[in-house]
Amino acid sequence: MKVVVGSKNPVKMKATGNVLKQIYSEVEVQAKNADSEVPNQPIGLETTINGAINRAKNVYTQEFDLSVGIESGLLETPHSITGYLDLQWCAIYDGDKTTLGVSAGFEYPPLVIKNVMKGMEVGDVMDRVTGIDRLGEKKGAVSHLSKGLLDRTSNTEQCVLMAMIPRMNQKLYFKK
Template identity: 35%
Template sequence: MRVAVGSTNPVKRRATETALSGVTDASVDAVDVRSGVSEQPFGPSETIEGARTRARNALDAGAFDLGVGLEGGVAEVEGADGLFLTMWAAVTDGERSGLGAGPRLGLPESVAARVRAGEELGPVMDDVLGTADVAERQGAAGVLTGEVIDRESALAAALAGALGPFVTDRYE
């Protein structure tokens, strides 16, 4: 089974490989596609739309059996204070689709304020940490949990949920 993940980010590719590790004939290709949403998706609707668009565009990028879209965003959560990092995954074969979510992680207010003001989370985290490309390593998830989880495992969990209709007959 040929699977396209709609991103060339190595973390997203590894997350896809991890989520598909139990599928013996799966091979994963990373393809550069557009999400159709802003660089920093805000709210679940925009983040889900980005994941779905990436999945469709990845599937259409070649002779693939499945398209995968992984999208990180930020959102306010009803009943909770603050701004949260969120992760969504979408999978499609052109006829069926699946959707899954990863953990929601509260952002420190100093980071949340900058994101609310229009900055993208990855560069804000790089600035706060005095580093570069945190989004291609442990991600904000790893930094904010002391490496209990990282971006790859959070995205893999979201994708595992989205794969349900493709790995079990429980959705028929």
């Protein structure tokens, strides 16, 4: 199984490999930058999902069995403190079908959302808040906010696994 991830973020590559190695006996995972064709800070369900799909499709070539696009974005959420939850979406593309999965969502502190609404990216604000440069390529904001109970790799693994469920159960999802 040869797979390409549409991002050079080491967390996304590691999470993809961790999940796929549990499903397939042999997996080779490569990473290549791919354009999401959405804003750097996606806000909204459709924008975030489209970013994941675009990453997967823009990095796909017939050299690979699967391509993976992962995009984090803010989803408007009624009754939450800030009005938004952060969710990671994964799109897996095989040249024909796209399957989707989503991670557990969490809420950023109000200061973060306030700055994002002024045009900053979540990652930049969280780097300032934590004092950790490139936090999103390391343990991630979710690890910092959950006091280490969930790190970004595990959170990303969730969306990859959820996107694989239809592929793991082809007879239930895809008619021949």
